[in-house]
Amino acid sequence: MELYAKALTFAIPFFLILIIIEEFAARKMKRQVNYGMDTISSLSSGMTNTLKNLMGLSIAIVSYGWMVDKVALFHIETTWLVYVVAFIGMDFVGYWSHRFDHKINAFWNRHIVHHSSEEFNLSCALRQSVSAIVGIYFFLYIPMAFLGVPAEVVAIVAPIHLFAQFWYHARLIGKMGFLEYILVTPSHHRVHHAINDVYLDKNLSQVFIFWDKLFGTFQEELAEEPPVYGVKKPVNTWNPLIINYTHMWALIMDAWRTKNWWDKARIWFMPTGWRPADVAEKYPWEYWKNAFDQVKYDSRPSKSLQVWSWVQLVVGFTMVFHVLVAFVSFQYLEVMLYSIFLMVSIFAYTSLMDKSKMAIPAEIIRFSLGMGLIYWNGGWFGLQEFLPGATLLVSVFFMLSLVLTFRFIATEGKKLKSVSIGTRHYLNFDS
Structure with missing residues (x-):
């Protein structure tokens, strides 16, 4: 490692x-x-x-x-x-x-x-x-x-x-x-x-x-068919942790909802996109049937939210790089706690990018965890030894992030999706 x-x-x-x-x-x-x-x-x-x-x-x-x-x-x-x-x-x-x-x-x-x-x-x-x-x-x-x-x-x-x-x-x-x-x-x-x-x-x-x-899986790129990127069933979020489990959650829901016990067992190992017939009929998935109908996800962030999201990324990346550089000197518990904090941070600020109200509890957890780690460590994982005032700087950032999260959610409203009515189709697979 x-x-x-x-x-x-x-x-x-x-x-x-x-x-x-x-x-x-x-x-x-x-x-x-x-x-x-x-x-x-x-x-x-x-x-x-x-x-x-x-x-x-x-x-x-x-x-x-x-x-x-x-x-x-x-x-x-x-x-x-x-x-x-x-x-x-x-x-x-x-x-x-x-x-x-x-x-x-x-x-x-x-x-x-x-x-x-x-x-x-x-x-x-x-x-x-x-x-x-x-x-x-x-x-x-x-x-x-x-x-x-x-x-x-x-x-x-x-x-x-x-x-x-x-x-x-x-x-x-x-x-x-x-x-x-x-x-x-x-x-x-x-x-x-x-x-x-x-x-x-x-x-x-x-x-x-x-x-x-x-x-037998080769296909040349065709001049008359420009590629349209993404997934057929769009994820509609900037949050990478949600994206990682969105398909599994859909399978769990289908397995729970179907009345056929054989379908509950086999859904996991069927071809990608297969669904039990009873569930597919009652709970159809929205998807892009024609790739050229795709309307890209856009949470319509304000300019200030975009700038703040870049700030969050830079701070998060700097902290990840800190873990990498100091990895040899860290105890395993320190690596775990630092990494968990950063995972929560990424969840929080990407939820804010979505304008999702989940950003508020996530940011509160992040703030509490961050301040707790400062108290536990007597600083921010030894960073103050190389950068005087680092602990104060990190603490101020945590407070600023908490305040701005409340402000952005209050002023920018609910999560938005740029989906035009009539462009999506419903996915029904036969069993």
């Missing part, structure tokens, strides 16, 4: 620099690819995933290290070739785990947050799950374990493979010639993030595109 924290202290600034470069390039090309609240939501989602990992909230049913010790048929020396084999093996695992996430009802909840943005840009690449806590795809690593690829090699290759999937979340880059036949390119991945019927569940590869061509 220390290695993970150290890697992120270098990777995160690099990602942010690329996002800023993308924004400058878009402006120079007179195009818009980033939209304030959506970008804040994406970056906040990235922070929740980082915090989940720092807290160690991941459970492996069977570890790769155990498998390679038990089933390896060969002993492979650690050479450059082993790293190549491991990278290709990780990509094979990535393709099939990605495919299962798209195809199985309960597993879609692990992945929906990544597709939830109705934009397509580098920041949306950071929409990563906090709901995928249990590692259920261990069986996909069996071929690598048979070959005897060492666990330490997999540990090094895994973050490299993950970071290699960032760059192609780009709208400004066109088709890339011969690379289109080898790698997943921005064109390929635009298809993957689209809700157009012709593009649904296509281009599931993560680095090498040949898996899609081999297993």
Whole structure:
């Protein structure tokens, strides 16, 4: 975990620099690819995933290290070739785990947050799950374990493979010639993030595109069919923690409401979007049947709320970076408490971005937790040792955040949704 924290202290600034470069390039090309609240939501989602990992909230049913010790048929020396084999093996695992996430009802909840943005840009690449806590795809690593690829090699290759999937979340880059036949390119991945019927569940590869061509899930980006991004059943919130569990909650409600006991059992493992017939008829889901009917979610924030949301993001990001930099010196309890506080913070300010009244109790909890941590620590996690007056500064920010939350909710009214009547359809699946 220390290695993970150290890697992120270098990777995160690099990602942010690329996002800023993308924004400058878009402006120079007179195009818009980033939209304030959506970008804040994406970056906040990235922070929740980082915090989940720092807290160690991941459970492996069977570890790769155990498998390679038990089933390896060969002993492979650690050479450059082993790293190549491991990278290709990780990509094979990535393709099939990605495919299962798209195809199985309960597993879609692990992945929906990544597709939830109705934009397509580098920041949306950071929409990563906090709901995928249990590692259920261990069986996909069996071929690598048979070959005897060492666990330490997999540990090094895994973050490299993950970071290699960032760059192609780009709208400004066109088709890339011969690379289109080898790698997943921005064109390929635009298809993957689209809700157009012709593009649904296509281009599931993560680095090498040949898996899609081999297993029949490839689709080229068509000039006559511009991609429309998001999910068919829109999430209508900026709150990444709500997004992470919105599909699971819908499945729980369907399982509860259906009168058919067989449907209660099988709903979790049916194809994504399947619903019991009795529930689908009585409680239809709203969705975009025609992608081009999509009206993007917009909570219509005032200029002052937008500015305050950016302030919240910067403060939250600074605190996450503080955890990463000081991770080695923190006790596990400190990491847990700091991370829980930041999770509550993200929930609070993204709820405020929605103009949801949930923002008020969330902000009260955040304020109470923050002041309690200052009292417990005698400061803000040692920050005052490097920045004199840090504790007072943090306390004032907590108070200001509490006051402004009440003000914004009082002055900006209820949560708004920019949905035009008549553009949505109702989703009814046959059993």
